[in-house]
Amino acid sequence: MEHLDHPTEALWEQRRHWFEAHIFHxxxxGSYLVGEQACALISEVQSCFCxxxxxxxxxxxxxxxxxNLKEIDPSAKKSKAIDLLRANEFDERFHRLRMRRNSLIHGDHGCPAITVDQQWDNRAELExxxxxxxxxxxxxxYSQAGT
Structure with missing residues (x-):
């Protein structure tokens, strides 16, 4: 039941340090173009991660x-995610992440992107x-260099 219980304080701290190491890296x-909303959302990601x-x-x-891509480039506000990735020349790893996100959000009747069994049995792979x-x-x- 690990995913439904509170993680121990030690595990929470271990995860927090892992996450924050990326930020510090x-x-x-240097200086980067980062959006205020995207910065705020990173805290949400960190909470979920921990x-x-x-x-x-x-x-x-x-x-x-x-x-972030939409916030730092106002002309991209109405662009689709796939177009944003292409315009910024992100590689296939980012396209796979987009597709995984889409499968988790939109689902496919009869072929779920994640199951309850996976939530219980595949914790290490999901992590x-x-x-x-x-x-x-x-x-x-941090891909968009600032001034």
Whole structure:
């Protein structure tokens, strides 16, 4: 029942340190164009990550990518996520994350993107997927050099 129980304080802190290491890695490298809303949403991703809400992390991480790209480029406000990724020359990993996010949100009758059994039995795999999503989120978030 790990995903329905509160993580221990030690586990929460371990996850928090893992997450924040990504922030520090990029912040030390320079100035970036980052949106206020996307910055705020990163806190939501971090909360879900520390709690072990892995599917939520995947969905929100891509949401941060999309929100930031739209926020830093007002002309992209009405662009579709796939077009934003192409315009910014993001590689196939980002397209896979977008497709995974879409499958989790939109579903496919008779072929769920995630099942209750997976939530119980595949915690380690879901955590790895969430960690990859967080890594991509920060890579995209800090991809636009500022002044």
């Amino acid at each position: 990029y912040e030390e490298r 709690a072990g809400a892995w599917a939520a992390v995947v969905m929100l991480a891509f949401g941060v990518i999309e929100a 790895l997927e969430a960690k990859e999503a967080v890594g991509l989120m920060f890579e995209a978030f």
